[in-house]
Amino acid sequence: MWYHGQFATVNSTAQNQAPFACVYGRGDFGRPRRVFRVVPQPAGHTADESALWGPMPYTPIASAAASTVASAAAVAAQDLKVEAPPKAELGDFAIGCFAAAKAQRKSPAVLAAEIAASFAPSQWLASATATGPFVNFRAARPAAFRWVVTAALTDQLLPRALGAGQTICIDYSSPNISKSLAYHHIRSTVIGHSLVQIFRALGYRTVGINHLGDWGTTHGMLIAGAKLWPEALPEPVDVAALGALYQRYRKEMETDPKLEDLARQWFGRLERGDAEARAMWQRFRDISWAEFETVYQQLGITFDEVRGESAYEAAMPGVLEEMAQKGLSKESEGALVIELPGEKAPLLLKTKDGTTLYATRDLAAAQYRWTTYHFTRSLYVVDRGQALHFRQLFAALGLAGHEWASRCEHVPFGLVRLGGKKTGTRAGNVVLLKEVFADATDDVTPRIAENQAQLPPEQVAETARMVGIGAVVFANLVTQREKDVDFTWEKVVSLDGDSGPYLQYSHARCASILRKAGWTSSNVEAAAEAEQLDFSRLAHDAEWAVARRLLDFPEIVARAAQSCEPHGICHYLLDLAGDFSRWYTAGNGDATLRVLCDDEDTRRVRLMLTAAVRATMARGLGLLGMGAPDAM
RNA sequence: GCGCGCGUAGCUCAGUUGGAUAGAGCGUUGGCCUCCGGAGCCAAAGGUCGCAGGUUCGACUCCUGCCGCGCGCACCA
Numbered sequence: 001m002w003y004h005g006q007f008a009t010v011n012s013t014a015q016n017q018a019p020f021a022c023v024y025g026r027g028d029f030g031r032p033r034r035v036f037r038v039v040p041q042p043a044g045h046t047a048d049e050s051a052l053w054g055p056m057p058y059t060p061i062a063s064a065a066a067s068t069v070a071s072a073a074a075v076a077a078q079d080l081k082v083e084a085p086p087k088a089e090l091g092d093f094a095i096g097c098f099a100a101a102k103a104q105r106k107s108p109a110v111l112a113a114e115i116a117a118s119f120a121p122s123q124w125l126a127s128a129t130a131t132g133p134f135v136n137f138r139a140a141r142p143a144a145f146r147w148v149v150t151a152a153l154t155d156q157l158l159p160r161a162l163g164a165g166q167t168i169c170i171d172y173s174s175p176n177i178s179k180s181l182a183y184h185h186i187r188s189t190v191i192g193h194s195l196v197q198i199f200r201a202l203g204y205r206t207v208g209i210n211h212l213g214d215w216g217t218t219h220g221m222l223i224a225g226a227k228l229w230p231e232a233l234p235e236p237v238d239v240a241a242l243g244a245l246y247q248r249y250r251k252e253m254e255t256d257p258k259l260e261d262l263a264r265q266w267f268g269r270l271e272r273g274d275a276e277a278r279a280m281w282q283r284f285r286d287i288s289w290a291e292f293e294t295v296y297q298q299l300g301i302t303f304d305e306v307r308g309e310s311a312y313e314a315a316m317p318g319v320l321e322e323m324a325q326k327g328l329s330k331e332s333e334g335a336l337v338i339e340l341p342g343e344k345a346p347l348l349l350k351t352k353d354g355t356t357l358y359a360t361r362d363l364a365a366a367q368y369r370w371t372t373y374h375f376t377r378s379l380y381v382v383d384r385g386q387a388l389h390f391r392q393l394f395a396a397l398g399l400a401g402h403e404w405a406s407r408c409e410h411v412p413f414g415l416v417r418l419g420g421k422k423t424g425t426r427a428g429n430v431v432l433l434k435e436v437f438a439d440a441t442d443d444v445t446p447r448i449a450e451n452q453a454q455l456p457p458e459q460v461a462e463t464a465r466m467v468g469i470g471a472v473v474f475a476n477l478v479t480q481r482e483k484d485v486d487f488t489w490e491k492v493v494s495l496d497g498d499s500g501p502y503l504q505y506s507h508a509r510c511a512s513i514l515r516k517a518g519w520t521s522s523n524v525e526a527a528a529e530a531e532q533l534d535f536s537r538l539a540h541d542a543e544w545a546v547a548r549r550l551l552d553f554p555e556i557v558a559r560a561a562q563s564c565e566p567h568g569i570c571h572y573l574l575d576l577a578g579d580f581s582r583w584y585t586a587g588n589g590d591a592t593l594r595v596l597c598d599d600e601d602t603r604r605v606r607l608m609l610t611a612a613v614r615a616t617m618a619r620g621l622g623l624l625g626m627g628a629p630d631a632m
Numbered sequence: 633g634c635g636c637g638c639g640u641a642g643c644u645c646a647g648u649u650g651g652a653u654a655g656a657g658c659g660u661u662g663g664c665c666u667c668c669g670g671a672g673c674c675a676a677a678g679g680u681c682g683c684a685g686g687u688u689c690g691a692c693u694c695c696u697g698c699c700g701c702g703c704g705c706a707c708c709a
Contacts, residue, residue: 086652096651098689108689132652133689176709213709309709335707344634344705351707358709385703387636414637415703422703444671451669467671479645482637484702490658491644495671497657498645505671513668552648559648571646574656578673585673588665596668610668632671 057082058159058554061144064124065093065137072115073100091136108133145535148550152612153527157553163204167373170195172381176213177288178222178242181295182430184416184423190476192381193301193625194566202561207373212308214285220267223280225249239291242284264353295433312364316356319364326400340395347392362393370404377407384412411564414484440493441468452631466627467501473626474500478570498574504629506577510614511630513595517607526611537602542583549579550616573620580613
């Protein structure tokens with residue numbers, strides 16, 4: 001379904017093309033090109049502008065600005081981009097008149113001047129001035145303060161209708177069993193978890209899926225290894241021992257080719273349901289999951305579906321039959337493959353030994369997810385090294401005639417390097433996730449214990465976990481997904497400047513002020529009170545800067561969802577924390593500027609604004625998968 | 633070789649989908665508190681946005697070609 005002639009360039013992740021316009025998972029392989037974007041209309045969802053993507057006004061103030069220009073210039077409000085002027089002195093909201101002026105055969109500056117000249121103040125807007133081709137609007141501050149504070153306190157700042165009736169599947173984390181969760185697993189885990197929170201906050205139904213790597217020849221190696229060298233797995237068996245066994249097997253395989261056959265044999269027995277193979281595999285899987293779960297608990301992650309590759313075993317014959325029936329699969333060099341137009345390498349369905357492969361199981365999994373969830377988008381948060389796999393996978397689904405193949409998206413992220421080298425279990429270059437968390441937590445513990453001497457030790461420990469792990473999570477979300485990151489302890493546990501703890505600190509400061517003020521009302525009660533308050537008492541520019549920032553929250557989150565890029569939220573929260581800190585610091589030299597000032601009415605609205613910041617910061621941190629401590 | 637991605641301050645990164653004088657943090661230098669929490673705030677210095685063309689009113693952003701770095705290229709997942 002098209003919407004309002006609003007087109008966009010497909011970026012690296014968003015690719016909602018019409019069926020068969022491009023069956024590949026990612027919109028632009030080859031050179032990026034301009035295409036028309038089509039928003040798929042989910043079943044049972046009526047056309048409604050709230051369901052549309054893209055830059056659009058999410059607040060009544062921005063909406064009013066857009067309508068003003070739209071009616072004066074005879075263009076659709078939806079086609080106008082409302083942005084922030086580069087400097088706050090210029091105004092609160094800016095609209096460029098380029099396109100509208102062209103349609104009217106006027107110069108943008110002339111049109112802007114005309115619009116500004118005919119402007120009349122309204123409920124939301126106080127003034128409009130033309131600066132070159134831009135019309136810069138100033139908000140009616142008291143009304144804007146009241147609106148944003150109320151919305152923030154009642155958790156209505158985010159457009160929750162955006163995802164109504166739509167489902168997003170998110171495949172993330174998805175580690176292989178019998179290997180420790182190492183630092184390079186964290187990006188998929190943390191990005192995916194954040195995306196789940198983001199989509200959910202926008203009203204989507206989300207399905208977080210942990211597609212465990214629990215099937216394949218690898219597991220034949222483990223069984224074979226355990227049989228050959230039982231002493232390698234002393235009780236109690238843990239994941240580290242299983243990982244070491246796997247490493248050993250691979251190493252010995254290099255010199256002893258028979259081991260490869262042996263592993264294949266064991267996997268073959270596993271596939272055929274051999275009782276001994278099955279029992280050993282199940283045990284390794286249970287041991288692995290128990291350990292994974294402790295890490296997920298630390299991160300506050302629960303999955304809607306933990307369904308490993310093994311779960312699709314029964315679906316394999318059906319997949320193979322479908323591909324054969326549609327004439328897509330053929331034998332090549334002893335293996336069963338699907339050849340793809342424009343691709344040099346085919347997609348492999350079966351080895352020459354007849355065992356199924358990663359891709360076969362992914363085909364079945366994709367199919368399962370479609371029939372089970374009828375998703376609007378099905379996301380795979382997997383490192384960029386697997387881009388080819390997903391491109392081929394989605395292409396094969398498209399060739400098989402599944403129109404929903406175009407709803408599948410690979411959400412790639414860059415490599416994690418360690419000492420400049422690629423990390424990975426196979427390369428043996430790993431740092432364990434639980435160790436990183438433990439170290440980060442230890443790092444912050446003394447400072448919290450010192451700052452919060454009144455807290456009982458267990459609460460200090462809990463806060464330290466929240467802050468330490470939060471630092472690690474934030475460090476992994478703050479850069480664009482596709483950039484490679486080099487792991488360094490300093491960066492990951494950084495506490496100053498642009499860091500997770502800085503955000504949590506500003507949240508704790510808000511909480512501290514509210515505590516000190518004896519603020520006991522719930523957010524909802526406070527919002528009800530906002531109706532009666534005099535927001536014109538908030539007269540300082542530093543206070544307005546905070547409120548102006550809050551108004552940006554909905555668009556930031558919507559954009560993060562569209563592009564599957566949580567990092568915009570990180571930077572937004574840093575800006576919000578900065579605005580709050582500047583306001584806060586203004587009170588250092590001047591007691592009348594403090595939240596807890598003498599004037600009763602002023603204090604009341606300042607507390608209200610502080611509560612709104614606290615609520616938004618907590619909400620934002622939640623979207624990143626981080627905790628928001630009240631004291632630290 | 634082919635494909636994909638990245639290249640912005642000394643370092644690590646943003647840059648509102650083509651708009652106004654390219655912004656933060658770290659580091660460096662210098663300031664701010666008898667302070668509602670200094671994990672803070674302010675200021676200075678620091679830039680040929682890899683290079684060269686092109687598209688147009690306008691390019692860090694789009695196109696072409698180079699250069700550099702990384703990753704991926706059939707029976708692993």
